[in-house]
Amino acid sequence: MKLGKAFSDNVVIERSGRRILPDESPSWWHGAGRALLFSSVVVVAFFALVLRLVHLTIVRGHQLRSLADGNRTRELIRHAPRGILFDRTGKSLTSNVPQDRVVSPEGPFVEVDYRRDYPYTSALAHVVGYTGELSEKELAKEYFAIRQYRAGDRIGKTGAEEVFEETLRGRNGKELVEVDAQGKILRTLGRDPEVAGEPVTLSVDAELAKIAEQSFPVGAKGAIVVAKPSTGELLALYSSPSFDPNKFARGLTQTEYESLLNDPDKPLFFRAIGGVYPPGSTFKIVNAIAGLEEGAINKSTMVEDNGSITIGPFTFPNWYFTQYGKTEGPVTIVKAIQRSNDIFFYKAGEWLGITKLAAWAKKIGIGKPLGIELGGEAGGLMPDPAWKNERFTSPADLEARNNLWYLGDTYHVAIGQGYLLVTPLQLNTWTNAIANGGKLCKPTIKKVTSDTRPASPAGRHVTSECKDLGIKKETIQLITEGMRKACEPGGTGWPLFEFKIQNSKFKMGDLNEPSTLRVPVACKTGTAEFGDPNNKTHAWFTVFAPVDEPEISVSVLVEGGGEGSNVAAPIAKKILESWFSR
Incomplete structure (x- = not known):
């Protein structure tokens, strides 16, 4: 079809032949159409922002406010x-x-x-x-x-x-x-x-604890236990060697800590409550309690000391005969304690029997922890036939009949040797049982008070935990008499013979000088073998004072120190001097 000039230049003919009107031309899209599209986008964006704002302020508002606050x-x-x-x-x-x-x-x-x-x-x-x-x-x-x-x-x-x-x-x-x-x-x-x-x-006396430390031989290992017999309160607990707790409070390096842990002298080990040792002759106190209470011996029982007892191929001597070649003749319970006579206690243990002896030892606290608040307490070991039968079970032991209990085993235990093991704290506790008239008081580091006076600024009341062991008064009197004589001329505790102190609280004379007071004490020495290749022995000493109204007990162990009277007793003496000189 032929196009004529009669058609406007603004009219466009599609290839399909449809006429496009003027308001539908591309120039319209570049004008009003673009504006409409832009407006639509703006409206959508606005509503999106509103929705986002609602989400941030209402839905997550609390969380975001918290984050904002956290930033400031x-x-x-x-x-x-x-x-x-x-x-x-x-x-x-x-x-x-x-x-x-x-x-x-x-x-x-x-x-x-x-x-x-x-x-x-x-x-x-x-x-x-x-x-x-x-x-x-x-x-x-x-x-x-x-x-x-x-x-x-x-x-x-x-x-x-x-x-x-x-x-x-x-x-x-x-x-x-x-x-x-x-x-x-x-x-x-x-x-x-x-x-x-x-x-x-706490129950401890800080100044007395310092005296205990200063009294202990430099470089020696061992322990000191000081207590109030009537309550079980511990006035001092010292273990040697010790350590400086300030180093831990400030912070140790790993090297410093490992050095302490690997120290062969074990300064972190609390020997006073955790170390176990054969008690030697200090155990004769327990043997005496059991024998007198069970009727195996009495105040009139007499044993002839001929120097030793022989059973088959085995000989069991008295220490006095071994060291000086002398015998002590007829010995009673009081003299046996005074002189620490082994022969008397061999026989007392034999007449009593290991079963009853072990029962009394356990009743007094040997063989299990006493229950002090501090961690690391050991229980020790009170051996008996049942224990030995369970302990030695190898074919070689059974063939050699090592699992059987022999009279020699009883003799060893009767004088504090053999398989018997105790802690220094246990020794102090049975010492207190004699001093307080037969009560087993649980040792404590808390200060014990009456119901009318507070234990501490916090106002707590603390009472002692003591139970009556049912020991006869005569038994306590006989053992106390023997221990008193042990610390008098003729006894074994020679460093405390005629024990006297100067006390500034009691002046005398025109010069107003401190008075010299004699303090009666009751003690027991101990020297314990422990299988050392050089025949070293543990030195033990335990004492309470004054005899009639005990207010303090001191028990000392020096590992491998020698004889109790020579080594341990002087330490206890210094502590007693400090206590009674106040």
């Missing part, structure tokens, strides 16, 4: 000062030293924490113990988790610090502070005050 606030822990440990006289055994702890490397956030200081260092190290940072392994334990401990908190690791952790700890507080973009604290927004830990008063 910080929560700091206010560490509670740990409760102070006091000795029985009111002296501080611990103190708290403030120190800064950086808690965030991103800003200058520092919390004030406290490090423990121990003024009596090694003299009370095993009793007081020490604190240290809570480890991840400890933090995983339920005890610490439910009490809301956190990594890095300081806790009691050993000793009284560990025993009384819950009382001493206190409660940490919190402080909410506002900070700027650089992390600088602008102001405090809120505070939950910390609550200091409560104080605890």
Whole structure:
């Protein structure tokens, strides 16, 4: 078809032949159409922004506000000062030293924490113990988790610090502070005050503990136990060698810690309650109690000392015959204790029998822990036929009949040798049983008080745990008489013969000089073989005073020290002198 000029230039003919009107031309799309499209996009974007704003302000508003606040606030822990440990006289055994702890490397956030200081260092190290940072392994334990401990908190690791952790700890507080973009604290927004830990008063006497440490031979190993016989309160517990707990409180390097652990002298080992040793002749006190109570012997029982007893190929001598070649003739129970006569106690053990002897030993506390609050207490060993039969079970032992109990075994145990093992704390406890008239008092490091006087600034009352052993009064009197004579001329405890002290509290004469007082004491020496290739012996000594109204008992062990009278007794004497000179 031919196009003529009659058609406007604005009319376009499609190839299909349809005419396109002027308002449908492409120029319209570049104008009004584009505006409509843009408006639609704007409306959609606006509604999207509104929806996003609703989501951020309403749906996630609380969360985002918290995040925003977190960017300008910080929560700091206010560490509670740990409760102070006091000795029985009111002296501080611990103190708290403030120190800064950086808690965030991103800003200058520092919390004030406290490090423990121990003024009596090694003299009370095993009793007081020490604190240290809570480890991840400890933090995983339920005890610490439910009490809301956190990594890095300081806790009691050993000793009284560990025993009384819950009382001493206190409660940490919190402080909410506002900070700027650089992390600088602008102001405090809120505070939950910390609550200091409560104080605890221990039974120990700090000055007496120092005397105990100073009295012990330098370089020697052993232990000292000092107690109040009527209650079981421990006035001093010293283990040698000891250590400085301040090193632990400040923080040890791994090398320093391993050095202590691997020290052959074992300074961390609490010998006073955890070491077990043959008690030697100090066990004759237990033999005497059992024999008199069971009727195997009495005050008139007489045993002739001929120097030794022979059973088949075996000879069991008296120490006096072995050392000096002398015998002591007829011996009664009082003289047997005074002279520590082995022959008398061999026979007493034989007449009594190992079963009854073991029963009384266990009744007095040998063979199981006594229950002191401190960790690491050993129970010792009271052997008997049943134990030996279970102990020696190898074919060689059975063939040699080593599993059977022989009279010689009884003889050895009767004088504190053989398989018998006790702790220094156990020796002190049966010494107290004689001193207090026949009661077994549970040893404690807590100060015992009456119902009318508080035990500590915290106001707690602590009572002693003593039970009557049912020992006859005559038994106590006979053993006490023997122990009294042991510390008089003719006895074995020669360092305490005519024991006298100067006491400044009691002046005398015109010169107002300290008076010299004689203090009657009751003691028992002990020298125990322990299989040393050089024939060394443990030195033991146990004593209480005054005899009529005992207020203190002292038990001493020096490992491999020799004879108890020569080595251990002088140590006990210095402690008694300090106590009665006040």
